[in-house]
Amino acid sequence: MKKKIVSLLLSFATLSAFTLTGCASAFNTQGPAASEQPEKQEIVQMTKTDINYPETLENLPITFVYGDSFFKGFDKKYFIETSSSVRNERNGVITTTELKLRNDVLTVTVETAYYEDYNAFDYTVYFHNDTRADSKVLKYVNAADMKIEGSNPVLKGILGDHANDYVPYEKDLTKEDVNFTSTLGRSTHVYFPYFNVETDNGGAMLAIGWAGTWQADFTFDKDENATRFIGTATVGLNTYLKPGETVRTPLIGVVRYFERDEDKATNAWRRWVVDCNLPREKAGSSKSVQPFSQITFSLDTGRPNSDGSISEGYDSWQKSIDAFLDGGLYGDVRWFDAGWYMAPNGSSPVSDWWGTVGTWVIDPKKWPGDTFRESVEYFHEKNIDTMVWFEPERVTDLANMTKYGYKRTWVLSDHGNNNVYINNLGDPEALKWTLARIIDFFETHDIDFYREDFNIDPTIFWSIGDGYQGANRTGITENLYIQGHFALWDGIIEYCAAHGKRPYVDSCASGGGRNDLETIRRSVPLLRSDSDRTTIARRLAFSSSINKWLPFTGASSNETDGAQIATGVTDIYTLRATFLASHSYSAKWATEPSSVRWEALRQGISEWREFNKYVLKDFYNLTPYRGVNDDSHWTSFMYVDTETNSAAVQAFRQKNCPEDTFKIVLKGLEPDTVYSVRDVDGVNGVQRVRGRALMTSGLALYAENARTAITLYVEPIN
Secondary structure, eight states: OOOOOOOOOBOOSOBOOOOSOOOOOOOOOOOOOOOOOOSOOOOOOOOTTTTTOOBSGGGOSOEEEETTEEEESOOTTTEEEEEEEEEEETTEEEEEEEEEETTSSEEEEEEEEEEGGGTEEEEEEEEEEOSSSOOOEEEEEESEEEEEEOSSOEEEEEOOBGGGTTOEEEEETTTOOEEEEEOSSSTTBSSOSEEEEEETTEEEEEEEEOSSOEEEEEEEETTTTEEEEEEEESTTOEEEOOTTOEEEOOEEEEEEEOSSOHHHHHHHHHHHHHHHTSOBSSTTOSSBOOOEEEEEOGGGSSSOOSTTOOOOOTTTHHHHHHHHHHTTOOOSEEEEOSOOBOOTTSOOOSSOSGGGOSOOOBOTTTSOTTHHHHHHHHHHHTTOEEEEEEOTTEEEOHHHHGGGTOOGGGEEOOSSOTTEEEEOTTSHHHHHHHHHHHHHHHHHHTOOEEEEOOOSOOHHHHHHHHHHHOSSEETHHHHHHHHHHHHHHHHHHHHHHHTTSOOSEEEOBTTBSOOOHHHHTTEEOSSSOGGGGSOHHHHHHHHHHHTTTOSSOEEOSOBOTTOSSSOOBOOHHHHHTTOSSEEEEEOOTTTSGGGSOHHHHHHHHHHHHHHTTSTTSEEEEOSOOOOTTOOSSEEEEEEEETTTTEEEEEEEEOTTOOOSEEEEOOOSOOTTOEEEEEETTSSSOEEEEEHHHHHHTOEEEEOSSSSEEEEEEEEEOO
16 A cells, blocks of 8 residues: 555544543453454554544643643644644654743644554654743643543553563453553553553554653543543653753554454554554664564573673683584574673672673673674674663662763662662763763674663652752653653664664563553564563463564573573474564573574574564464463464465464364455465465355364474465
């Protein structure tokens, strides 16, 4: 379909009144059974009015209080437009409008985007004070205050990482209001800021894009037959702006769909994420980042290991990569993990990668002279990029960090740990120092790819920072900090794009802690959860829930039955369970080559390179959600490439599943097309079958043994 670009700011038909109160509810963590849909999915392109895109800024679905005045949108009686510009980007039209509040210091920048072919829009609002006087207090900012019309609304989604394990939920909004409040400061731990409001008339996929605290409320009004969605970020923001300051709302994303069909909603969302949100593959490309694989050598150093994260040294890397390549294996990226840096006191960390961050200077004991760059160049000769781990948001040993030009005034402290601080990226000087430190390391060692971790909840640090600001400054520290963090990434990405490096970031915050929409526009999560280094039951459960929302993710390719450090099992079952957009391999390649399952890895890598062309396409669960501890059932899902009218199917007879046969009903195919079904193991193939039969009668599968993974390709017969 040719993309048609139309530059309009549209009207939000159903805005509601302002409220200062949220709503609360418990969560049902029992996931719904997968539905069967025998017809091929099509995206129905609607008009801008149909999707409720705000045509004028007067109708932008935002509410806030400034001084003593309440505002809903940006009424021309109060706000004067001073400039406007339009650009085509991310398969959409982005309009940036500058406004000024009459007779006041406040100015506003509104960035709105419309994606015609995706029935989608998004927007962000920036509040500035460009004068020499303090502004009035800005508070009660509801970045989204909108209604989704339709009867019998149900809220669907998944919870966050860590304690909630990405478990699906389904809430009947006719029976209860729902509130999510994420206050720890890492956006996708505990809760997940992506939502599906499904009604008899279709519904809306919604996202709050902010890397800090956020809140979402859903309330159904029976009389209006509409669900009200209120979404905000920087929870509790109540601040005046000092001269030169800017605060912003989260990115609010909306994708509309027009049938009560969760599969269609899921794939409308996934297409928008892939085509319009994922980072581009390389500078100047219109193509989103494509699947790639990583190799880690941290288990192969012979050195102490903590949480799998202590880097290799000058004396270990070459034998590791040579053993890997000599074994007939392949990788795109070398994953160079924590522990490579000098501690602030000048010592060489043996195992404490966590408590020694801050200098971002290569450890000369582990890497004397130019040995690290020499290793990078050697990998380049083998067509392998190097990705390096950083954690620039934490600082340790502040007394010694001053020797590297770091200033004490740049930190935020929780007053409870004398050796761990937050590096305040909301301070322009701290941001400049940090970015320069990282870019210098990239320049010195010719690094290709930036990996960032964040291993502490920052909210208490932000709150203490607000306290030092005085009255009416609640939320200012967080808001400036998150803006600074985005600016740090933008600076790194800009450098990488200009120098032929990978123009995106690997986002890791203790695993899957920071994967909101604004973040994934700059990044990909190569490890979607720290706990996804354990069992295959957990990995399959994660895939069935996360894949609906985040098309590009990754996980370990080992199974460790609960232990996150051990090498674990890497067999074809484990590898097929890890056929994601990011595929990583870790073993004791040189130190214990007899422990490496070389043949399984060669087979798995070869299979993944064929399979990965499907993982960013449409996604369907073919079995109900299985819990992270459920290894006694079959689990199955599939990907459909609508352009080639073909599909890839995976089915897993888990290790304690007693049934050797199972029937799956496929989805998303053309009913009248004749397909072949190819089983890569030659067991469950079908030479000729119509799509209609596969989507109604289904396909019977057989696995002689438990712990069997089946991979099928469904391809049209010309």
